[in-house]
């Protein structure tokens with residue numbers, strides 16, 4: 001099991017594209033692959049390639065300096081669309097720990113936190129400043145999850161992350177364990193439901 | 205104090221507890237599983253856990269189901285493995301399983317309602333974003349990821365951060381030949397693909413209450429394309445009439461109790477929404493998408509955007525989308541030639557959708573190839589009983605089996621690279637229908653019209669005297 005984290009230092013790459021959806025992050029045709037085979041090679045599979053199927057040399061993630069990237073900075077609406085958690089697996093398996101963008105798909109943001117991946121929300125302006133700082137080349141960056149900031153050289157930008165998700169990543173909480181602590185309360189709810197709204201249970 | 209919204213009421217009735225951090229633990233009434241559930245079953249097995257409520261969990265094969273052959277020997281290896289895995293997991297946990305050979309098989313979001321599994325007042329989850337479809341019944345339909353699926357399997361509950369509320373009101377009535385798909389694309393085009401992010405939508409207004417259940421399902425289906433967490437329509441007489449007598453729906457005294465509750469289930473007059481959007485239904489024309497995001501949508505009467513007239517930040521995205529789609533800036537949308545059509549999916553694969561497409565196609569020929577895949581095997585049987593299959597076949601379209609099919613191409617039904625498809629599905633992302641495929645989203649009437657003329661066409665012209 002992975003452990004939680006509070007700070008991360010890694011290489012940040014600019015991905016100045018709006019609306020990178022989960023179909024792009026993890027194309028559907030690879031989704032029947034068992035996870036233990038690793039999803040890194042599927043990350044942005046088609047977007048990284050030209051029409052002939054070759055890796056496009058100028059796509060940010062294909063540049064040699066981006067090989068060890070662990071932080072992505074993108075434009076708004078990152079991770080919209082399909083609920084496929086495989087999109088997060090592809091990022092995580094490729095070594096990505098944090099994605100910084102002005103907005104995220106709701107389901108994606110939840111999936112990310114469940115896998116220790118930070119989806120950090122910044123303003124449009126700050127995203128623009130971070131992208132500008134990374135325009136010529138990927139650069140080392142520091143993510144401070146507790147303080148809620150990312151620093152690239154002398155540029156420091158504050159980000160937002162839902163408090164529940166922040167704590168989940170820091171503590172590597174597992175929801176099933178948390179919820180099973182309340183099993184008595186759940187059982188009581190179910191019992192009450194059977195008495196007050198029995199129609200809720202499917203007839204067969 | 206102001207009243208409660210429909211959403212507030214449903215949330216309250218499902219909350220088991222609320223944590224200090226604002227997350228609620230909600231009871232899940234129905235859990236639908238598709239082939240993608242293999243990740244979650246794996247997580248469950250890793251921990252040696254059993255399913256908490258097998259009788260509230262239903263397995264459905266849809267994404268990988270081949271629609272062109274029933275013969276398993278002809279399926280591709282992916283389809284076989286994924287469908288077999290689901291069947292094995294369902295058997296192992298004692299779940300009701302709608303497999304490819306089941307006469308009630310279909311897309312999860314079509315058969316849930318069809319079987320009476322979807323009822324007003326419930327909370328339904330599925331590891332699929334279009335679970336929002338079930339909101340048409342006044343139910344909370346939440347799409348979730350694999351970790352959450354495993355959580356529901358183990359506990360029959362879900363932890364959710366409460367979304368904000370958004371009411372989208374359609375005042376007035378739609379014109380002839382305009383439907384729920386056009387309403388959906390209209391609001392998404394207006395506020396953007398992330399415009400409803402973090403919100404639970406309630407659709408309201410005369411044009412919404414006038415919709416059939418099929419129409420309401422289409423409208424709620426596309427909620428996610430505007431970034432919303434879920435979409436809903438308050439239940440009414442139309443809802444209750446649809447549900448009555450379905451296989452898993454309540455009967456006898458339970459039915460009476462349910463109807464009493466459903467009749468009260470709506471937002472209070474004085475309820476406050478966090479946000480509100482109002483559209484005039486009468487102004488909505490048939491919509492078509494031109495780009496690679498669902499908000500790249502325009503009335504069929506409009507011209508394509510021109511990056512030269514847009515601010516720099518918007519121009520780049522438009523240029524890229526036009527480039528991928530192989531379209532020329534500024535040209536009229538109508539008249540764009542298409543290579544093929546696809547009629548089906550959980551957005552528009554229900555009987556009414558097929559009836560409408562057939563109305564356009566009746567005694568006409570399609571001049572491009574096309575695939576018609578009913579949303580379920582029961583929809584297929586119904587369509588055949590009404591002779592709709594004959595209309596499609598005589599027009600020259602292929603009448604296939606039911607499943608997700610060409611909406612996502614996982615079963616091998618794909619659009620070839622560079623080909624342009626007029627589709628009734630809900631996603632026009634790059635490569636969604638196959639690598640390099642170019643998708644235009646539209647209503648079933650519009651897709652049928654495109655089949656007849658071979659180009660994007662205002663379906664109203666072909667529906668004259670036919671409605």
Ligand code: SF4
Pocket residue numbers: 266267311313332334549550551607608609611612629630
């Ligand atoms: S029809 Fe398309 S959108 Fe609907 S569940 Fe299947 S793949 Fe998803």
